[in-house]
Amino acid sequence: MATGKILIIDDDDFILLSARMFLEQYFKDITTLNSPELIIEEISSATYDLVLLDMNFQQGETSGKEGIKWLKTIKEISPETQVLLMTAYGEVNLAVEAMKEGATDFIVKPWQNEKLLATVQTALSLSAQQKKIKSLESKTKALSKAADSAFSNMIGKSQAMKGIMNIISKVAITDADILILGENGTGKEVAARAIHRASNRADQVFISVDLGSISENLFESELFGHKKGAFTDAKEDRTGRFEAASGGTIFLDEIGNLSPSLQAKLLTVLQNRKVTKLGTNQAIDIDVRVICATNSNLKEMVKNGDFREDLLYRINTVEVTIPPLKERVADLPLLVNHFLNHYGHKYHKKDLAISDEVIKRLQTHNWPGNIRELQHAIERAVILSDGNELTQADFAFLSHQEIDKAFDDYNLENLEAWAIHNAIKKHQGNISHAAKELGLSRGSMYRRMDKYNIK
Structure with missing residues (x-):
């Protein structure tokens, strides 16, 4: 049994019965209506792939105006529904005119069953193709929007x-x-x-x-x-x-x-x-x-x-x-906050902040990888951070910069002062711990602090 939801509308119960009995051999979801007055309620409450619609409902009426009227109504309520018009032989010109109003095709009564089946199958195939195209267009726009985001x-x-x-x-x-x-x-x-x-x-x-x-x-x-x-x-x-x-x-x-x-x-x-x-x-x-x-x-x-x-x-x-980023360092705070918000949301870390001091240090970096390097640096810092505020310690390359700068002048006293200062900072002012890491006694540590005026 083929898929496809079909609605047949005709005021002649014999036509409805004949069409239904024949089409039910091939399609499993068929509904019939014997009055056009029920069309609005039916089309509004259910989605049909195909409607077979008679062109004339009143006794003796042959103008086809009723069919065109209800065709427009169906298309207004459900534009994606295909409509096949059922018409007498002498009304073919009217049916062709109705196709300009949105009908898919027409069937001449009395019909040949093979012709009816082929026309219905073609209309349902067109409906499926149009749905597929619409779905692909929707997916394309969604993917494009996702990529753009x-x-x-x-x-x-x-x-x-x-x-x-x-x-x-x-x-x-x-x-x-x-x-x-x-x-x-x-x-x-x-x-x-x-x-x-x-x-x-x-x-x-x-x-x-x-x-x-x-x-x-x-x-x-x-x-x-x-x-x-x-x-x-x-x-x-x-x-x-x-x-x-x-x-x-x-x-x-x-x-x-x-x-x-x-x-x-x-x-x-x-x-x-x-x-x-x-x-x-x-x-x-x-x-x-x-x-x-x-x-x-x-x-x-x-x-x-x-x-x-x-x-x-x-x-x-x-x-x-x-x-390059090094030529637009004034933009760095805006970029940092943008990436901070983005990755804070991505990794479920709320209320992240970064101090002005750290941003100033970031502005001194050369950024050979430009914004992409900054983006990756912020993402890494957000992932590895323990608190809500990112510190200089979350950006390892800033510390490496200081080491490189100290080594640039090959001055041992500058190196020693740098090491003492950063050891104290690392241990949050605990002199004993800082001295132990440097391999110094507390007395030696204090003497060097006095020498380099480190408080």
């Missing part, structure tokens, strides 16, 4: 970031291709997603592609798609990233890693806004906003012959450079 809005009040945000606000509403430059970890994808969110494509998909992780022999398959049998491992049709992103935005990260041959293939797609799947000769139109990013110096690569100049001109209608 991992990338916060751009955070910063420094002059550098104000300038970046100003540029983004101007270019986002256009469809101009954008090239985002910056060191690793500066937040290039965050900027790309900010552009997408502020664009006219915000409700559509954002697809991120790390070009550096795609091998050369899979490049065309991944980006442009392939047909089943196009190559040895092509066991099914595949939609490429460009086709999947059509209507939305595609973010091509690490574009500087592409070989010259792949650069040529990408340029062709960007110029023509068409992709051709491997194994076919048919070009597919794409409507996609392209944002590229790299930490490479593409202009220098062009001079050296490592990057196509025409591709560079194609992708950098507008160029945005994200500064």
